[in-house]
Amino acid sequence: MAPVRNSRVLFNSVPQGASHERTGYPVPGETLVTDHSQTIDLDNVSLDGGKVLAKVLAISVDPYLRGRMRAASKKSYSDAFKLGDPISNFAVVKVLRSDNPSYKPGQHLYGFADFAEYIVISEPSHWRVLPENSNVPWSVYVGVAGMPGKTAVYGWKEVAQAKKGETVYVSTAAGPVGSMVVQIAKAEGLKVIASAGQESKLDFLRQIGADVVFNYKTTDLATVLEEHGPIDIYWDHVGNKTLSTVLDHMNTFGRVVIIGAIASYNGQPDPIYNLATALWKRLTLRGFIVSDYEKKYADEFYATIPEKIAKGEFKYTETIVRSLDDAPQLVTDVQKGNNTGKAVIILADD
Ligand SMILES: NC(=O)c1ccc[n+]([C@@H]2O[C@H](COP(=O)([O-])OP(=O)(O)OC[C@H]3O[C@@H](n4cnc5c(N)ncnc54)[C@H](OP(=O)(O)O)[C@@H]3O)[C@@H](O)[C@H]2O)c1
Incomplete structure (x- = not known):
């Protein structure tokens, strides 16, 4: 040929x-x-x-x-x-x-x-x-059966330290990482607050069981967290002002899982003015990169997650x-x- x-x-x-x-x-x-x-x-x-x-x-x-x-x-x-x-x-x-x-x-x-x-x-x-x-x-x-799904699964196991009945807030929740986190958290009995920037994404978040769903572009984050918090786990995809606002609404001994910072990928990062909150509330802030955990979790991931996706358990x-x-x-x-x-x-x- x-x-x-x-x-x-x-x-x-x-x-x-x-x-x-x-x-x-x-x-x-x-x-x-x-x-x-x-x-x-x-x-x-x-x-x-x-x-x-x-x-x-x-x-x-x-x-x-x-x-x-x-x-x-x-x-x-x-x-x-x-x-x-x-x-x-x-x-x-x-x-x-x-x-x-x-x-x-x-x-x-x-x-x-x-x-x-x-x-x-x-x-x-x-x-x-x-x-x-x-x-x-x-x-x-x-x-969801590849790197983004692994980010959710490995990060949840390794860092979130979730307990049934706790409240998690997931930003950028309708993407492959966030939507997997929402579904894992619901399966484990947590209350899930989820945000995204488009109405069609909010519909999807309702379909996968998020308890509180809002458009961060049109709804004030602090008001939502005041009403539905405090937050035990913040799954952070965004950074910037969103992160500082969430810090003000964390529960004592809460975990902030820092996965992404997309609000500053194309522009300047905002200063986090209230980091001392981590001291008063005894918070854990932990950065996470999926590739660090590939050896530890990959075989288990491939043995379980694709099958659940095929059965429709993860959407x-x-x-x-x-x-x-x-x-x-x-x-x-x-x-x-x-x-x-x-x-x-x-x-x-x-
Ligand atoms: N640490 C790791 O190992 C690892 C691995 C994979 C992914 N990540 C990070 O995880 C996050 C989600 O990844 P994904 O693959 O699931 O992506 P995705 O949903 O495809 O991410 C893109 C989405 O980010 C949102 N976004 C863009 N600008 C924003 C802003 N200024 N504020 C808030 N949201 C904004 C948009 O959704 P809206 O319409 O909702 O705004 C956009 O559709 C990203 O930050 C990514 O870098 C980290």
Whole structure:
């Protein structure tokens, strides 16, 4: 077969900071560009040394990608994208050819891929072989059955220290992480307060059992927490002023699980003026990064969570695009809240 097109999404420029004239949001077609110039010879590309050729089926678009679109000189917990190179993230791929006896054509793998139509995997042992016939769509393995779901499950076990009857507040609750936390907390008998920024997201939060649901853009957070608090666990996806407001409504010995800070991903962080509250109330504030707990919890996660998803015990929503041409826009939409549920690029169903 003649070589075929292998489109990719490239990191083209660092978004401007909030102190500049423009906002710090990624600009589709400028920050990220979709490139169609490359081809790949699927029959003959070299796989020497145990490599695997795979077709990319689904790629995750996550909020943290914004942090990787930075100048390489700035250090962080995840590597900066390299200007001119493809961006990368968690993906599900299907093996087409293999020079490695452990991987067979037709298998589906979960791991870290370039935003591209086809990839050559140099170290397939870093990828997880997914079960066939699990009744979980492949896209969901980058969502609630993938890194975001793991964030909820591992973080809840490791940090939340939840007890039946307690009250948890989940911000950005309708996304893949938040909605899993809402459902886990309800299953364990907690009272759940959940917020999101769109009416359709609030409907979903009601469907999955949240007790108190509100739009943080139109409803005053302090008033809600005054009425329905105090809060034993704050599952924080937002940071900034939301965090300081919640600190004022925490219960004594409460836990603040710091998972994300999306309110400052594209702009300046706010000062937290009332941190001394942590002293008066004997609070625990703990930052959490999912990858730290992969070894500890992954096998248990895959043995239990996909099955519960397949049975409908965990519900989810997705925002899907079907072309890499639409990927730069989706990356920006996630930062601006224009996605509903897990943002995913599906390039092929199988
Ligand atoms: N620590 C870890 O290991 C880890 C792993 C995965 C994810 N995370 C973090 O967890 C959070 C949720 O991730 P997810 O994958 O479930 O994402 P998601 O729901 O797809 O996150 C994007 C959502 O964030 C909300 N948002 C955007 N700007 C906001 C603002 N200024 N204030 C409040 N909400 C805002 C929007 O929803 P609304 O319409 O509700 O505003 C948007 O749809 C993110 O902060 C992410 O970075 C952390």
